[in-house]
Amino acid sequence: MAGKTEVYVFDGDRPVPAVIRQYTEEDFTELIRIQSEAFPPPYPPEMWWNEEQLRNHVRLFPEGALCIEVEDVLAGSVTGLIVQFDPAHPGHTWSEITDDGYIRNHQPDGNSLYVADICVRPRYRKLGLGKWLIQSLYHTVVHLGLERLLGxxxxxxxxxxxxxxxxxxxxxxxxxxxxxxxxxxxxxxxxxxxxxxxxxxxxxxxxxxxxxxxxxxxxxxxx
Incomplete structure (x- = not known):
């Protein structure tokens, strides 16, 4: 998914403009802040994204590094990587399949797009942003000719x-x-x-x- 997609989300019956796009290095500080809001204590801060992880996301697989803005405010993100998935051997941990979130094991020739993380600011969750972010990954799966979205x-x-x-x-x-x-x-x-x-x-x-x-x-x- 390149460029940006403009959509309307709904606050009750009120349409609200939103934009889905690839996140970039300029977004890193705000993305980490969103993680802290979405996963507050006792969730361990070391489990939030760090800048090295985010830099790998946009370098190794920018098509899987998406964010959503609502009225020009960054409100959520979703991150994926391509893996080779064998349904006959489905067992894995998050750490194994995402390389602890660093996605250095991203396989461009794999068969499945794997959701490493989805995160929405609590005050925006009633707008259905998570569903739009997942929908955007479906578009990426189709665009890249992959077999499935997995997570x-x-x-x-x-x-x-x-x-x-x-x-x-x-x-x-x-x-x-x-x-x-x-x-x-x-x-x-x-x-x-x-x-x-x-x-x-x-x-x-x-x-x-x-x-x-x-x-x-x-x-x-x-x-």
């Missing part, structure tokens, strides 16, 4: 019921609509479908370190 979603609601069911049972209950999870339900609304649960994905007490591996298949893909 693992936290399951922050699982910790509340972990003594009653397994992580797999929890994911099934969310998909059936019996339970609602703030992350997994959002990803379902964005068009993602679950492939299964991966353990020890990320140190995340709310999710008991589990995550749901979810994909969007490119309907135009051909080998």
């Amino acid at each position: 693992a979603g936290r399951m922050p609601g699982y910790g509340k019921v972990a003594d009653q069911m397994t992580a797999e049972q929890y994911l099934d209950a969310v998909v059936r609509g019996e339970l609602r999870d703030p992350v997994i339900t959002f990803l379902l609304r964005c068009g993602r479908t679950p492939l299964g649960v991966t353990a020890n994905y990320l140190e995340d007490e709310e999710s008991r370190n589990y995550a749901a591996l979810m994909e969007w298949k490119n309907p135009f893909y051909s080998k």
Whole structure:
């Protein structure tokens, strides 16, 4: 995705102009500030993006380094890299598949676009910006002729019921609509479908370190 895409998001019934574009070095300070707002303590600050990571994103794969501005204010970002994914061996951790966020393992000849991070400022979350950022990555998948968009979603609601069911049972209950999870339900609304649960994905007490591996298949893909 090159250049920028102008869209309208909605604050209630009020259309609000927004712009989706690739982020650049000039955005780094604000992107780190957004991370601090979106992931406040007790989330460890060392898990926020740093300038070296962001510099790798725009150098190694600028098509996967996107941000969204709302009325000229930087409000969120999404970051991806291309990987070679084998559905027969889906297990991985966030650290392994994203190179701890440095994406030096980006594979231009891989088959899948992997979502390393999506982040929206809390005060802008009611505008549906996350869905627009995910939609933009779908466009990138189609443009590059990749097989899928792939990523693992936290399951922050699982910790509340972990003594009653397994992580797999929890994911099934969310998909059936019996339970609602703030992350997994959002990803379902964005068009993602679950492939299964991966353990020890990320140190995340709310999710008991589990995550749901979810994909969007490119309907135009051909080998």
